[in-house]
Amino acid sequence: AIIDSGHIKFRGEAYHPYHFNCSSCGSELNADAREKSGELYCLRCHDKMGIPICGACRRPIEERVVHALGKAWHVEHFVCAKCERPFFGTRHYEKKGLAYCETHYHQLFGNICFVCNNVVTGDVFGAFNKSWCVGHFACSICDRKMSHKTKFFEFDLKPVCRVCHEKFPGELKKRLKKYHEEVSKKQIMANS
Secondary structure, three states, X not given: OEEEOOEXXXXXXXXXXXXXXXXXXXXXXXXXXXXXXXXXXXXXXXXXXXXXXXXXXOOEOOOOEEEEOOEEEEHHHOEOOOOXXXXXXXXXXXXXXXXXXXXXXXXXXXXXXXXXXXXXXXXXXXXXXXXXXXXXXXXOOOOOEOOOOOOEEEEOOEEEEHHHHHHOOHHHHHHHHXXXXXXXXXXXXXXX
C-alpha cells in the first residue's frame, strides 16, 4: 500500500483505507496499511510478519535489504552521512552511529594526504594537525622532499626545510621563534 494524502494505493488504484479490513486480524484499515503478496494488513499485523522496516524512510523493505548500524535499510537509502550517496554494496565505515564512505570517513576521522588528497594507505607523516603520504612530505617553498629525520620548521602551518628557513629575513625568524615559544607556553599551561 502506498500512502497518498489519506488514501492507499492498492493494485494500482487509490482507495479510502476504511473500505478494507486487515487480512490477518480483520480490523478496519487506516492510512498506515501495508500490502504484502496482494493482501492488505494493518501496521501491527504487518510488523508481526517480520518484514524489516527501513531505518531512513520507515517503510517496509520488500526487496533487497541492507543490515547495518543495528537497522535494516532499503539499498538506496543506506547512504554516507556526509555526501548522502548510496553505498550500493561498497565498503562503509561506521562512527558514532553513522555510516561514511571511505573518503569522507578519512577526511573527518582519519588520514588524508595534505598534498594528493587521497587516503594515506602506507606510513603516515603527521605534523601541524595534517597528514602526508611519506613521499609527499616536502618543503612548502622549494618542494624539497623531507623525511622524519630531516629538520624542518613551521611557517603558516606548513613545513619549511632548513635551507629555506635560513633564507628568511632575520626579523621574520625572530617573530616566528617568539610566536612558537608563546604557543608552546599556552599548550603547557592548557595541559597542566
